[in-house]
Amino acid sequence: MLRFMEKNWYDDYIILIEVIDVAAFNECLGSVIRFYRESKGLTLRELAGDLAVPFTSLSKMESGDQKIDSEFLVKVADYFGVSIDTMLNRSLEDTEKNTYQRESELSMREALKYILDNYQEARSESFKNHEMGNHVRNIIKNTIANEAELDENQFFIVGSVGQGQWAEIPWISIFIRDITSTAKRGYYIVYLFKADMSGVYISLNQGWTYFKNKYGTKWGREKIRSTANIIKKKLNIAPVNMTATAITLGGRGDLAQGYENGHIFGRLYSANNLPSSKKLISDLKELLTSYKEIEYMMGERSVDQFNDYLLLSDDGHYLEEDQYQEEDFQDSVQSTLDKKEKEAEKNSMAELETEDIPLPKPNPVFDKSRKERWPRDAQVAARALRLSEYKCAFDDSHTSFTSKVTGKRYLEMHHLVPMKYQGEFDVNLDRESQLLALCPTCHRQIHHGTDEEKENILRKLFYERREKLEAIGIEIGFKELRKMYGIGN
Numbered sequence: 001m002l003r004f005m006e007k008n009w010y011d012d013y014i015i016l017i018e019v020i021d022v023a024a025f026n027e028c029l030g031s032v033i034r035f036y037r038e039s040k041g042l043t044l045r046e047l048a049g050d051l052a053v054p055f056t057s058l059s060k061m062e063s064g065d066q067k068i069d070s071e072f073l074v075k076v077a078d079y080f081g082v083s084i085d086t087m088l089n090r091s092l093e094d095t096e097k098n099t100y101q102r103e104s105e106l107s108m109r110e111a112l113k114y115i116l117d118n119y120q121e122a123r124s125e126s127f128k129n130h131e132m133g134n135h136v137r138n139i140i141k142n143t144i145a146n147e148a149e150l151d152e153n154q155f156f157i158v159g160s161v162g163q164g165q166w167a168e169i170p171w172i173s174i175f176i177r178d179i180t181s182t183a184k185r186g187y188y189i190v191y192l193f194k195a196d197m198s199g200v201y202i203s204l205n206q207g208w209t210y211f212k213n214k215y216g217t218k219w220g221r222e223k224i225r226s227t228a229n230i231i232k233k234k235l236n237i238a239p240v241n242m243t244a245t246a247i248t249l250g251g252r253g254d255l256a257q258g259y260e261n262g263h264i265f266g267r268l269y270s271a272n273n274l275p276s277s278k279k280l281i282s283d284l285k286e287l288l289t290s291y292k293e294i295e296y297m298m299g300e301r302s303v304d305q306f307n308d309y310l311l312l313s314d315d316g317h318y319l320e321e322d323q324y325q326e327e328d329f330q331d332s333v334q335s336t337l338d339k340k341e342k343e344a345e346k347n348s349m350a351e352l353e354t355e356d357i358p359l360p361k362p363n364p365v366f367d368k369s370r371k372e373r374w375p376r377d378a379q380v381a382a383r384a385l386r387l388s389e390y391k392c393a394f395d396d397s398h399t400s401f402t403s404k405v406t407g408k409r410y411l412e413m414h415h416l417v418p419m420k421y422q423g424e425f426d427v428n429l430d431r432e433s434q435l436l437a438l439c440p441t442c443h444r445q446i447h448h449g450t451d452e453e454k455e456n457i458l459r460k461l462f463y464e465r466r467e468k469l470e471a472i473g474i475e476i477g478f479k480e481l482r483k484m485y486g487i488g489n
Contacts, residue, residue, distance in 0.1 A: 042181070137158075179294075191203075224261045235294075356468070412439075416436055
């Protein structure tokens, strides 16, 4: 084994690639980069962005299909805070091994049964170097990869029995590398053992970190369950064999509760009636189909951006350009209004008006192609509707039907300056001052009428609201507004 001195690392690097197969070394060096990336819970896209290299180039480097030059190697080592000596020695050690981990001769059924039969006894014994740890971390991982024929360049499998001490709930996770490589964030498939070892779940699950950071512990639990329900509805092909609508691990720790809240689809295998290995692998492949569909739905978005998008309507936000969300937005305004009715009766109309000062531009959400989209808040629209006194902003003599939800005239809310132009403004466009209550006919007309009809409505609304727009920082002329509505194009 060569040992590299830091000061001579480049010379040693040249010597190394001369004495071993270059392709094999590139592959092993790529696997080392992937090891450090996954140990930090980074996706390929995230690391590529941090290192300022194309995503496709980094992917090829990790798979050994692209040469890694010395300059880039230094950049990677600096990023992860390790020495070149450490990285090169790790790569050389991997090259000299015939296999990374010893192959298992156990079947899938036998590998799971071993844990169910022996884990409780193992917990009463010393944690360090215990065979159970090797079984969960290595043997069963190889069994899953081999029997399910999972490509290691696409999937990352990891098992755990705890860190330094026995875990209450042992687990084995399967990650699509482009989504995540850690159970703390993103979406993944996981085998979760009940605390009493009476059975093991296979679960399509999700990480807790995003929800805790954005919403806090209490609301985060509600939101992670909401995301699970949204995913269930969005999947085109629901896994028919996944019968567990909820999972109960019987654990006392936060980890068990996190898995229970994050569960999307899955099923329970009883320790007394484990199915055959063939059936276990068939179920896994069925769930992998759903997992890959989630990857497709995510598109080019990060996990956080995808979750932001999924939870829009759950947070009372809707996209203006999405025809499917338009009706939901108008319905949500009515529902929000109804819920606030008794509370609002105690307040004057002046108290409901938002203070006339500009507010900063909100954060966008991203669609599948990572295009910026701007959400509308149903609560803001509900306040504007109340302030309208249920009269059409274009002509207060216009009639409409009675809303079943509120018992008042049904009107639809419309942003005078369309929300799709939010990116061109430094202030928030989702404000009561530029939200107009329109009867359904006027609302359709301003969107779909002739240029003459649209301009007639738009001119009246603009000049009546011009001062209010300026007060909240929206500076725009009528000519520019006409263009936004496609008048004259």
